[in-house]
Amino acid sequence: MKILITGANGQLGTELCHLLDAKGIDYTATGSAQLDITDRQQVAGYFARERPTVVYDCAAYTAVDAAEEEPGRAVNQAVNVRGTQNLATAAESVGATLVYVSTDYVFDGTNPVEYLESDTPNPQNAYGRAKLAGERVVQTTMSAYYIVRTSWVFGAYGKNFVYTMQKLAQTHHELAVVNDQVGRPTWTRTLAKFMVYCLNEKVAYGLYQLSNTGSCSWYEFACEILRDQDVKVNAVESAQFPQKAYRPRHVVMSLAKAEATGFKLMSWRDALHAFQAQIK
Numbered sequence: 411m412k413i414l415i416t417g418a419n420g421q422l423g424t425e426l427c428h429l430l431d432a433k434g435i436d437y438t439a440t441g442s443a444q445l446d447i448t449d450r451q452q453v454a455g456y457f458a459r460e461r462p463t464v465v466y467d468c469a470a471y472t473a474v475d476a477a478e479e480e481p482g483r484a485v486n487q488a489v490n491v492r493g494t495q496n497l498a499t500a501a502e503s504v505g506a507t508l509v510y511v512s513t514d515y516v517f518d519g520t521n522p523v524e525y526l527e528s529d530t531p532n533p534q535n536a537y538g539r540a541k542l543a544g545e546r547v548v549q550t551t552m553s554a555y556y557i558v559r560t561s562w563v564f565g566a567y568g569k570n571f572v573y574t575m576q577k578l579a580q581t582h583h584e585l586a587v588v589n590d591q592v593g594r595p596t597w598t599r600t601l602a603k604f605m606v607y608c609l610n611e612k613v614a615y616g617l618y619q620l621s622n623t624g625s626c627s628w629y630e631f632a633c634e635i636l637r638d639q640d641v642k643v644n645a646v647e648s649a650q651f652p653q654k655a656y657r658p659r660h661v662v663m664s665l666a667k668a669e670a671t672g673f674k675l676m677s678w679r680d681a682l683h684a685f686q687a688q689i690k
């Protein structure tokens with residue numbers, strides 16, 4: 411395997427690099443400075459020259475609120491749609507396998523039970539629409555691909571909800587956190603392991619959903635993050651925190667298809683505790 415990682419400076423990309431390092435697997439890591447996926451010619455030239463056989467695509471525009479308005483709206487389209495098209499076209503031209511990461515925001519959050527991979531998406535914000543368009547691009551361009559939808563990502567390398575809560579707890583005695591958005595937290599390590607597992611175990615190509623098991627609201631997640639700290643966490647409604655992008659209220663994605671591959675998932679609580687022990 412000749413492995414290329416795009417978006418290697420991000421939360422997930424950095425985790426993946428560390429995982430492959432630990433396994434002694436060679437790869438090339440690129441950030442936007444080395445390989446700008448919005449630059450079609452650069453991407454085509456890179457693939458023609460380097461001919462990677464596996465592409466872990468961790469590059470994305472992830473500013474969910476900024477994506478609602480210019481200039482973020484244009485960047486969202488450029489990176490998440492056209493950038494994905496550039497990568498997929500180039501990857502297909504050299505016969506590579508592409509691993510594309512998508513989001514629970516492809517769903518509208520009106521389903522009170524678990525979403526299956528086969529359920530019809532209905533994204534309610536610009537980021538979700540662009541990531542879904544990215545999925546379609548991969549499905550229509552690639553012969554060999556994994557699309558891995560994930561949600562509520564946290565990990566050691568970048569901005570995320572766990573770090574935000576831990577930081578706020580240093581300066582506040584009370585915090586207000588929304589209790590009417592429910593989802594499944596995902597540790598970058600679990601997600602990175604699954605991406606590598608798919609390739610190594612020759613899992614059937616296609617669309618998968620992957621997070622840690624269990625579900626919670628952001629309020630419940632915050633309570634668990636701060637369980638050992640002297641901070642009062644108050645539950646509030648989303649209406650009290652107006653944001654530019656709409657957040658779906660209840661997206662719990664089914665993990666049955668990923669689990670049926672034999673991949674073992676830990677609960678979000680265990681994952682959180684392991685992560686907090688790691689960064690202590």
Ligand SMILES: NC(=O)c1ccc[n+]([C@@H]2O[C@H](COP(=O)([O-])OP(=O)(O)OC[C@H]3O[C@@H](n4cnc5c(N)ncnc54)[C@H](OP(=O)(O)O)[C@@H]3O)[C@@H](O)[C@H]2O)c1
Nearest residue numbers: 417419420421422441442446447469470472511513560563
């Ligand atoms: N974070 C979440 O809660 C969440 C939830 C669901 C799904 N996801 C998906 O999970 C994946 C990984 O997300 P993440 O949290 O790791 O994101 P992240 O930390 O924001 O990292 C994204 C990376 O993409 C790179 N990038 C942006 N524009 C690029 C371009 N034009 N060319 C090449 N690289 C570019 C950036 O590279 P530079 O730093 O080098 O500019 C950045 O390091 C994404 O597909 C995201 O949509 C994330």
